[in-house]
Amino acid sequence: MEKYQLIKKFHEITIDDVAVVGGKNASLGEMHSKLSSKGIPVPNGFATTAFAFEEFLKHNNLLVPMQELMGQLDKKNFTNLEKIGAEARNLVLKAALSADLELAITQAYHELCGEHLSAVAVRSSATAEDLPQASFAGQHESYLNIKGDEAVLSAVKKCFTSLYTNRAIKYREDNGFAHNKVLLSVGIQKMVRSDKASSGIIFTLEPESGFRNVIHIAGVWGLGENIVQGTVTPDEFLVFKPTLLQEKKAILQKKLGEKEKTMIYSDDENTPVVNIVTEKKKKEQYVLTDAEITKLAKWAMIIEDHYGKPMDIEWAKDGETGELFIIQARPETVHTQKNPLIVKEYKLQKKGRLLAEGEAVGSNIAIGTARILDSPQESYKLNPGEIVVTDLTSPDWDPILRKASAIITNKGGRTSHASIVAREQGVPAIVGCGNATEKISDGAVITISCCEGETGFIYEGKADFEELELDFSKISKPESTEVMLITGDPDKAFKLSFYPNDGVGLMRMEFIITHTVRIHPMALVKFKQLKDTEAKQKIEELTHSYPDKEKYFIDKLAEGIATISAAFYPKDVIVRMSDFKTNEYANLVGGKEFEPKEENPMLGFRGASRYYHESYKQGFRLECEAIRKVRDEMGLKNVKIMIPFCRTVEEGNKVIAVMKNFGLEQGSNDLEIYVMAEIPSNVLLAEKFAQVFDGFSIGSNDLTQLTLGVDRDSSTISELFNEQDEAAMEMVATVIRKAKKAGVKIGLCGQAPSDIPAFAGFLVREGIDSISFNSDALIKGIENIRKAENEIFNTLQLQTRGRLI
Numbered sequence: 001m002e003k004y005q006l007i008k009k010f011h012e013i014t015i016d017d018v019a020v021v022g023g024k025n026a027s028l029g030e031m032h033s034k035l036s037s038k039g040i041p042v043p044n045g046f047a048t049t050a051f052a053f054e055e056f057l058k059h060n061n062l063l064v065p066m067q068e069l070m071g072q073l074d075k076k077n078f079t080n081l082e083k084i085g086a087e088a089r090n091l092v093l094k095a096a097l098s099a100d101l102e103l104a105i106t107q108a109y110h111e112l113c114g115e116h117l118s119a120v121a122v123r124s125s126a127t128a129e130d131l132p133q134a135s136f137a138g139q140h141e142s143y144l145n146i147k148g149d150e151a152v153l154s155a156v157k158k159c160f161t162s163l164y165t166n167r168a169i170k171y172r173e174d175n176g177f178a179h180n181k182v183l184l185s186v187g188i189q190k191m192v193r194s195d196k197a198s199s200g201i202i203f204t205l206e207p208e209s210g211f212r213n214v215i216h217i218a219g220v221w222g223l224g225e226n227i228v229q230g231t232v233t234p235d236e237f238l239v240f241k242p243t244l245l246q247e248k249k250a251i252l253q254k255k256l257g258e259k260e261k262t263m264i265y266s267d268d269e270n271t272p273v274v275n276i277v278t279e280k281k282k283k284e285q286y287v288l289t290d291a292e293i294t295k296l297a298k299w300a301m302i303i304e305d306h307y308g309k310p311m312d313i314e315w316a317k318d319g320e321t322g323e324l325f326i327i328q329a330r331p332e333t334v335h336t337q338k339n340p341l342i343v344k345e346y347k348l349q350k351k352g353r354l355l356a357e358g359e360a361v362g363s364n365i366a367i368g369t370a371r372i373l374d375s376p377q378e379s380y381k382l383n384p385g386e387i388v389v390t391d392l393t394s395p396d397w398d399p400i401l402r403k404a405s406a407i408i409t410n411k412g413g414r415t416s417h418a419s420i421v422a423r424e425q426g427v428p429a430i431v432g433c434g435n436a437t438e439k440i441s442d443g444a445v446i447t448i449s450c451c452e453g454e455t456g457f458i459y460e461g462k463a464d465f466e467e468l469e470l471d472f473s474k475i476s477k478p479e480s481t482e483v484m485l486i487t488g489d490p491d492k493a494f495k496l497s498f499y500p501n502d503g504v505g506l507m508r509m510e511f512i513i514t515h516t517v518r519i520h521p522m523a524l525v526k527f528k529q530l531k532d533t534e535a536k537q538k539i540e541e542l543t544h545s546y547p548d549k550e551k552y553f554i555d556k557l558a559e560g561i562a563t564i565s566a567a568f569y570p571k572d573v574i575v576r577m578s579d580f581k582t583n584e585y586a587n588l589v590g591g592k593e594f595e596p597k598e599e600n601p602m603l604g605f606r607g608a609s610r611y612y613h614e615s616y617k618q619g620f621r622l623e624c625e626a627i628r629k630v631r632d633e634m635g636l637k638n639v640k641i642m643i644p645f646c647r648t649v650e651e652g653n654k655v656i657a658v659m660k661n662f663g664l665e666q667g668s669n670d671l672e673i674y675v676m677a678e679i680p681s682n683v684l685l686a687e688k689f690a691q692v693f694d695g696f697s698i699g700s701n702d703l704t705q706l707t708l709g710v711d712r713d714s715s716t717i718s719e720l721f722n723e724q725d726e727a728a729m730e731m732v733a734t735v736i737r738k739a740k741k742a743g744v745k746i747g748l749c750g751q752a753p754s755d756i757p758a759f760a761g762f763l764v765r766e767g768i769d770s771i772s773f774n775s776d777a778l779i780k781g782i783e784n785i786r787k788a789e790n791e792i793f794n795t796l797q798l799q800t801r802g803r804l805i
Helices: 017-033 050-058 063-071 081-094 098-113 149-164 167-176 225-229 241-245 290-307 376-379 395-401 417-425 490-496 511-516 521-525 532-543 549-568 580-586 617-633 650-661 681-682 686-691 700-708 726-742 757-766 775-804
Strands: 007-009 047-049 118-126 140-148 185-189 198-203 214-221 235-240 251-255 259-263 273-277 313-317 324-331 340-350 356-360 366-372 387-390 408-409 430-431 446-448 453-461 465-473 482-487 504-508 572-577 639-643 675-676 695-699 745-749 769-773
Touching: 007 098, 017 050, 017 118, 047 098, 047 225, 047 273, 047 504, 050 098, 050 650, 063 081, 063 356, 081 149, 081 167, 098 149, 098 185, 098 617, 118 149, 118 356, 140 149, 149 167, 167 235, 167 395, 185 675, 198 225, 198 290, 214 225, 214 241, 214 290, 225 259, 225 417, 235 241, 235 290, 235 465, 235 549, 251 290, 251 549, 290 324, 290 340, 340 446, 340 700, 356 417, 356 745, 376 417, 387 395, 387 482, 395 417, 408 417, 417 430, 430 453, 482 490, 482 745, 490 549, 504 549, 504 745, 504 769, 511 521, 511 549, 511 700, 511 726, 521 532, 521 549, 521 617, 549 572, 549 617, 617 639, 617 650, 650 675, 650 686, 675 681, 675 686, 675 745, 686 695, 686 726, 695 700, 695 726, 700 726, 726 745, 726 757, 757 775, 769 775
Parallel strands: 366 387, 387 408, 408 430, 482 504, 482 769, 504 572, 572 639, 639 675, 675 695, 695 745, 745 769
Antiparallel strands: 007 047, 047 185, 118 140, 118 185, 198 214, 198 313, 214 235, 235 251, 259 273, 313 324, 340 465, 356 430, 356 453, 366 446, 446 453
16 A cells, blocks of 8 residues: 555555554454454445645645644643644635545545445544553544535544544643654544434443453444433343354343433534434334344454454444444453452442442442533533542533532433543543432532442542552462352442452342342232232333333342353352242242231241142242253353252252152252251251252351250340351351262352451361452451461471471
C-alpha cells in the first residue's frame, strides 16, 4: 500500500495499521480480513488515513496555529479549556477538505454502497485510540444514518473537528498523549439497521471483578448509543466460557432491564436519530433469544482468542434481515492493568439513613459532599473530591468526572458511560438510582457504599468503615487441610474466586431465595389456590414474565447457584438444600398459608424432614429441579449437594429416594450428596450415615447447642454456649474419626477455627479434610491452620529424631 494513501478499505487493513487508521478502524479491518472466515460478520467499509488528516491540516495551514493554541492550554487547572477547545474546533470547521480527499471519499462510498447510496455510519478513530493503556472510549464523535455524498463529507469533517472537543483535549493531557501526535482517521461503514432491532456491548470478562471465565453481554432495543450514554437500563446476560465450549446451556444469568427508550433513525436530515419511548411489551421482552446470546458469546471467544486479551466488543442486530453483526472490538482497558490478587476489602461499621440505591460499580466506599449538576456547563460548581449527582452522563462530562471522588446517576446500567469512567478512574459509582437527584440534597455530606454486593447504597452523613488491603500472592494455602469458603451471595462470587481457596464448603441457597426469588415455593406450586390476595398480586408482579410460576423459582434459583458454581469451577461447590425455619419460610411472599406456627422452630419442621413431607415435598422438587438444571443442562458438575438437619438414618434414605424421583440420583453424572453433622444422632450413628451419604460437614453451631442443650439465640444463657466445651469437642472429634474410618470426606463450617487458633489446631490434629470460612475470616483461618500444621510437622520430626537416637 502507498505510504501516502488517503483511503484504505477494510480488507486492506490489519491491526498493524493503528498508526495509519487508528485503533478502532484497525480493529475493524483486522476482523473483516482475518475473522470473516471464522464466521464473524463485520459490516464492510473503508477509512480515511492519518496521512489524509495531516494533509487536511496542511491544506488549510492549521499545523502551526493548532500547535500554538494547544501550547496556551492551562495544563494545571484547565481554566481556559473551554476557550481553547472552542477556538480549535472553529479553526477546523472553517477549513475545507481538499478536492483529492473529497474525490477519494466519494469514490469509496459509491463502491461500498452501489448506485442506491445506502446509509452509512461515520465514526472517528484516533491513531492512538484503543491502545491497552487508554481506551479513548467516547472521546470523539460518531454519526449514524448518514446518506449521500454531501452528508458523508460533512460527517467526515465533523469527525475531524471532534479531535478537539474539550473532553478529548483533557483526555489526552490526562493520559500523556502529545496533541500533535494524535491524528484522526474516519471509518465509513455500512449501516446495520439495529434501529429496527437491538444492539449492545460485550465484555469478555466480568466488568466489575475482572473474572475471566465469563462473557458479559448487554443490550437495548434500537441503537446502542443508549447504553453508552446511560439513558436506559439494558438487559444483561452472563455466559460461562468453559461450558460454552462443551456445548452446554452456558447462560448463567439473564437480567431484564427497563429499556425505557429506543433510539431509531429519523427522516429529518438535521436530526438523524431520535429517542422514543419503548412500548410496554418490548420492555418486558429480552432483546436477544438464548440462541442469539450463545452465538454472540461464541463470537466473543473467537475474537478474544484472536487478539489474545480480554476485549470490549459492540454488536448490532439488523431488524430487516435478522442478522447479527460485530461492529467494533477493542482491548478491555481496566482490569488488564490490575493485579487481581491484590484486593481492597471495605466493611461498613456504622451508617446513616438510606437515601437512595442503584447498581453498584466498583466495590469500595466514598464519603464526600454531594454536588447536584444538571449539565457539564455547571462544572464550576464541583470542587475536587466531591461526589457528582446527576441524571445521566455522556462523554462531554469527562473533564468534570475526573475531579469527582464518586459518581451517582438516576439513569444507566453497569455498562453506561458513567460506569466506564468510574472503573477507569478507580472510583465507586452508583447508577440507575431513578431518584437520586430528588433524594439527595445539594451540598450534603453522604456516603456511597458499593461493598455490599451488586446493589449500591447511598447513606446520609459520614459512615464509619474499615479498609483492608489483601495481597493474596503472599498467602500460601495449608499443605494438608483444604480451605473453603462459606457464601450464598452470587453478586460477590466472582470477587471471592480470587481469594485463596479450594472451593465452597457451604453454599447457602437461602440468600438467593430471600433476595432474588422472594416467593415461598409452595405459593408457586399452588398459586391458583392461594387465598392471600395481596400475596397473589405480589407474585404476579415478580413473575410477570413467567406464565409458568414454578419455572420462575427454578430459573432464578438455578441462576444464583450457577453463578457461584461458575466462579469457583472446577473446584467443589457444596450446595446446602434450603434450611429455613418455619418462621423464616413464613416471611417469604405467600409463605404464611403453608407454614405451621411452632413454639421452637429451631427444633421443629426444618431440614430433611420437610423434603419428603407432603406439605413441602413439591417445593423441594423445585429446589431439586434447579440443581438438576445447573448440573445436567448447564454442565456445572462441580456442584455437590448437602442435606441439613437429618435426624435419622431412615430419614436420610427417604431424602435420597425423593431426590432420585426428582431427577437427582446419587452417583449419576458424578453427583455426590453430603449430610450436615449437626445433631448428636449424626455423630453416634456416623458409620450408618456414612453408608447413606458421600461425606459429612460439621455444623458446629447446631452441634454445640444440641450437645449442651443451649439455645444459641438465648441471651440469658449465652455464656454457656461454647464450641470449646469438652463435650462439644468430643462430639467433633468422634465424628471426624468415624468418618475417616468409613473412608468418607469430612469438613467443618464455622467461625471458631479463625477466631480460636487452638480450635483450628484441634481440628487439624484430628485429621479434618477441610474447613470452611466466611470471607472476612478466611485469611486468619489460613494462618491458624498453617500454624497448626507446622506444629504437627515439627512434633513428628522431633519424635522421629528421638527414635533414631
